Amino acid sequence: MFDEKGEKYLDCINNVAHVGHSHPYVIKAATKQMELLNTNSRFLHDNLVQYAQRLTATLPEKLSVCYFVNSGSEANDLALRLARQFRGHQDVITLENAYHGHVTSLIDISPYKFNQLGKDSKKEYVHVAPSPDIYRGKYREDHPDPASAYAEEVKKIIEETQKNGRKIAAFIAESMQSCGGQVIPPVGYFQKVAEYVRAAGGVFIADEVQVGFGRVGKHFWAFQLQGEDFVPDIVTMGKPIGNGHPMSCVVTTREIAEGFGASGLEYFNTFGGNPVSCAIGLAVLDVIEKEGLQGNATTVGNYLLELLAEQKEKHPLVGDIRGVGLFVGVDLVKDKQKRTPATAEALHLIYKLKEHQILLSADGPYRNILKFKPPMCFTMEDAKHAVETLDALLTELEEATGMKTENNASTNVQCKRKTTEESSQPEGASESIGHMNGAACRQENGIYSKKRSVPSKRIRT
Secondary structure, three states: EEOOOOOOOEEEEOOOOOOOOOOOOHHHHHHHHHHHHOOOOOOHHHHHHHHHHHHHHOOOOOOOOEEOOOEEEEEHHHHHHHHHHHHOOOEEEOOOOOOOOOOOHHHHOOOOHHHHHOOOOOOOEEEEEOOOOOOOOOOOOOOOHHHHHHHHHHHHHHHHHHOOOOOOEEEEEEEEEOOOEEEEOOOOOOHHHHHHHHHHHOOOEEEEOOOOOEEEEEEOOOOHHHOOOOOOOOOEOOHHHHHOOOEEEEOHHHHHHHHHHHOHHHOOOOOOOHHHHHHHHHHHHHHHHHHHHEEEHHHHHHHHHHHHHHHHOOOOOOEEEEEOOOOOOEEEEEEEEOEEOOOHHHHHHHHHHHHOOOOOOEEEEOOEEEEEEOOOOOOOHHHHHHHHHHHHHHHHHHHHHOOOOOOOOOOOOOOOOOOOOOHHOOOOOOOOOOOOOOOOOOOOOOOOOOOOOOOOOOOOO
């Protein structure tokens, strides 16, 4: 990215510009369609049908009905309407530290937000289950079956809710928690939760707004990390879907869609699924496929995890490295045994990285987790540069605060992993998933070169 003075920055956090900032192919598709026609979705257009077909082709067969909307919040709000209409139930189970959007209905089911309003802010129809975090949560990496243990917590909530005469409409969860701290649920958790929720007459909503569209590498959708035997009832998507253009989608089963339609309350969205948005959506799918960005997410993501694992061994501030594909978290701690969150240190590093023209952010309930979720054209060279800079800043911070590195490595040691093709895995290689306790970009980004030439037709973002 470039600021107003032409200074260049390495963007490690922008999961909205999914295929890269100002991608010429996406811009061309948008411009071409806008020159031809844009109108509201009362008028059926080929782009709408073609995009729905392309999108549902990436999903399990039973997820076959699309509702096009304009933001992730709008998608999740509609998902709640679908779920509540399906059986006539009202209550929702959500996760600790969850965030699902900014509208009132979603603030109500987002502990990440409503906890800021005080202890009485939770609505009676909202039930909060423990986050399936095996590093900081109730059941950790040493538990023999954390997936079942966390799912049992949901089952207990359902049973208690039913005793009080209430009925569950839905369980909603990000397929991997982002604002909640880059939390990757243990495999098998969603299957068990879905079993309990469906038995209670509810549906499972998978929120893919932050993590969908190939970010995890091997799979197109993050919920697929749970295994082929898990299929949600509703999937919501947003942010990366339009590479910065405001659009989103809800995909569900025919049964749920027919139940929604049977209410007699017609659903209409003026801009959702308009010709320009669908042209952009189709272009994004084209770029992901043609430029091999899923394979790139696996290769570069694995390399980034390896580099960060080296930092965990070296630095006492790094408590945990977790991630899959280009969705990675660095959990900073003051004490590795107690896992005390290093909130101030995380904030310090974010600002120091920006001074070094690297954009990263911190999140999680304690704001101590550094988040990597860059555009999908992120390269191995980008990963190497970011981690080398982080290494130097960690060393500087630890020395200033009296913390000693856990080995005798020089403060100037550079990451030694190769960035040549020899070190990359073949496209489609299995991604690294979980906690580490114990295709190239379409063009070089020039972030490290002394000179930077910007093609005249590219916009400086």
